[in-house]
Amino acid sequence: MAHHNVDELPVLQAIGRIETPFKTLADCPRNGRQLDPAPICLAHVFKEFQPGLQSLEGFSHLILIYALHEMRVTELTFTPPFDATPRGVFATRAPRRPNKLGMSVVAFDGFATADTLKVRYLDCLDGTPLLDIKPYLPSTDSVPEATMGWLEKHRTR
C-alpha cells in the first residue's frame, strides 16, 4: 500500500473566497447553526471559475469545502472545551486535522451578483479560501436518524 505518494494528490487552488462576520477564531461560533438567526455570508467565486456556477439555481442547500487556512496546529487527540475526555480528531469537527479541509452544509439564498453566492450556516473565518462547491442532495446526503456518538449529549439542535 503506497503510503505517501504525494504526486497523486491534487495541488489545491482557491476557486474563491468566503466572507463571514467572523474576523478571529474567537469570533467563530461552535458550529454554523449555533447563531440564530444565522448571518448571511458571501462566497465570492473568482471570475475564471464563474462558468462552473451554471445551473446552481434551484438547489436550496450546498456543500462548501474550504481551507482552514489559519490553523497551524495538528492534534490527533485532544480534549474539547465542552467535554472532559480526550477525543480523536476524526471524531470531531475541530479544525486541527491533518488536512486542513473544512466542510459545511449551507442554505443557498441565491446570487448577490453573478459571481457571489449568499449562504447561511458557515462558522469559518472571514477570508477563508473556497475550494469547492457541490450541490446538496438529500437523496445521498441527508440522514436525519444518524446517531452522534459522544457528541449526542452536547447536541445543540
Add this chain to the structure above:
Amino acid sequence: MAHHNVDELPVLQAIGRIETPFKTLADCPRNGRQLDPAPICLAHVFKEFQPGLQSLEGFSHLILIYALHEMRVTELTFTPPFDATPRGVFATRAPRRPNKLGMSVVAFDGFATADTLKVRYLDCLDGTPLLDIKPYLPSTDSVPEATMGWLEKHRTR
C-alpha cells in the same frame, strides 16, 4: 482580494486509502446509493493517524473526504450523460472539478481492525487516497427537505 496565494493552502497528505469493489471509472456507480445492497467498503487509516480514530464508535454515519486521484480533466461546464443541457461543474457531483476533492456521506459499520473502518455508500475507485474523516452530525448536516434544482428530475431515491 488575494487571488492565488498558494502558501495559505494546505499541502494534502493521504491519511489512508479506500478499498472499494470499483477497479475502473466504468465500474463506479453513479452515486453511492445506486447499488442495492450497497457493498461494504474499507477505509484503511495509516498507523500514524490511528490515534485520531478514538471515540469514533457510536456515530452511525461519517463524512469521508478523498482525492479523486485518477481524474486528470477539469471542465467547468459539461453535459451530463443523463441530461441534455450543459451544467456548471459546481451544480454537479462529477469528478472533473478544479480541486479533485470527493466527499461522501457513508454508513459506518464499525471497525474491521483497529485501523480499518467498514463503510457503505461509496462510489469511488479502489485505491482512492483518504484525506479526512468527519463525524456526520444530523443537527448540521441533514436537510431532508432540500431541493435539488436541475437534478430533481433525475433523482434516484
